[in-house]
Amino acid sequence: MTREIKTRIAPSPTGDPHVGTAYIALFNYVFAKKNGGKFLLRIEDTDQTRCRADSEKAIMESLRWLGLEWDEGPDCGGAAGPYRQSERQEIYLEHANILIERNEAYRCFCTPEILAKDREQQQKDGNRRFGYNRRCRNIEPEVSAKRAASGEPFTVRLKMPIDGTSVFRDELRGDISRPNEELDDQVLIKSDGFPTYHLANVVDDHLMGITHVIRAEEWIPSTPKHVRLYDAFGWEMPVWVHMPLLRNADKNKSKISKRKNPVSLQYYKEIGIFPETLVNFLALMGFSFGNDVEKFSLNEMTEVFSFEKISLGGPVFDLEKLTWLNGLYLREKSQNQLLDDVMSLYLNKEYLSKILPLVHERMKTITDFVDLTTFFFNADLDYSLEGRLMLPKTRTPKEMSALFEEAAEKIDVLVDYNHEELDRIFRGMAEERGWKIKEVFMPVRIACFARKASPPLFESMEVTGKERIRRRLRKAAEFIKTLPVQ
RNA sequence: GGCCCUAUAGUCUAGCGGUCAGGACGUCGGCCUCUCACGCCGAAAGCUGGAGUUCAAUUCUCCAUAGGGUCACCA
16 A cells, blocks of 8 residues: 655754745645645754754744645644654654664764864875764674763764665656765764754654655765665655755855845745745746746646656756746736735834834925835845945955955844844944944945935844845945946 | 766756757847836847767767765754
8 A cells, every 4th residue: 555645844943944945845845735645844953052943933934925834743733743853852862772772873982072083183194085983883782881871971873884885766866876985874863862864854754654755955965874774774765856956146056045145035025025926936946837837826836746847957046037927926916915915015004113213303294204214115226326335435345345245144143133233243343344433334324225324224224124134235245346446 | 075966048947869959037129108117029149078879869878077065963
């Protein structure tokens, strides 16, 4: 009897909801629905140092916004719960122990310091083979157990074959093989007791009945480890499907990254992209509907979907085509629908009441409000008029664009995006460089608002929102490079 | 660097041995029009290179090249 088709999206709640997560979720969703199966959501929060409290909620909201509803998940439950890995601790430990008993895994007592030293030595020796040297692989089981019992910290590692070749079948590419000497003994349980992705992922996928693992191409190199895990447990293998990676629009088409491209789903929502547009566009990244059809809904895609319609070249995420597609959807909407959309995005009391205090004193008539606040509603700005003011006479284009890029980075890692933090960042950068405050603040004002005069800088940046501000800083950095040295 | 994946215009793609290499974004030109936008019409622009298989390669094989990914107690 064939199993019910089940797929999953397993995001790690380490930051803003990522466009790549939506991309992979989309294909998992569509494949499951096409086959009358289930699509589930699992939260991979096993990295205690990187997980952020509000991230999980934001990810769920974004996926829902896109209409990628899951059948089982941390909020709606399901037969194979819990769906949050941090709540499945005992399950992983139990399974790690099974592997130790079967001699498929072992405790490793090497400290991070020793490992770092090993790596250093390997570098020095010009040894091309990195990875763990398997020092603890053959410790006698009794000795190992005793050391563990005595409280010595350890990790659990998977015993990989030392020679030979691992082969697995990727649904889109056929057989992929890798020499085993390339694979080292992967850590399964970290010394903090949490599992690594490799263990948690395989155990959960099996226990949750996942039949098709549709994930990003970056996982291909470690798939042999996962295959080994399934074999060690004696479990039935899922079908492996590795989707191409979304790419930046830079020269090299590198893997999509927040340094070069807005990757937060929140951003696309903020600039007025409809969820159906984004889903449609993401689908276009690698999937062909057929008959030259480019505009289609999630349901229409589901009807015609098959893996044969996926192409493997890494698709560049092109904002221009996304915007064009959005226009198609927009012109199709009734004016009533559109009115609701316009109001719910920015023209509502909540948003306007954040702006109003910033311009209150600057207004003489009600109509001034509009002139004073346009940049709170724009996606990108036009720098053709005031743009040159981003470059103080005392600074070079290179220096200035570097500052903007650094600012975008610093803002990205902010835990709390607010005007105090922004103030701290920009004053700090001026100070570090020994620049005058005005050499930083005016250029930033132009970059963020394209005007010499604006409401209070950092308050306005706060209201405009992290993603749009980061995008503007990056755009400004590009623009400055086109200016002549003064 | 080792290993792995990928390769049709600037970008997204169709093609699954014989096609004038099709569509879309963008670009350019024109039409519509009070302007702009929309819409419509048209144009420029592509099979990375080299061997091999074949009567015939964009398509199959190999090599090269290029790009990407990956080599963590991150996912």
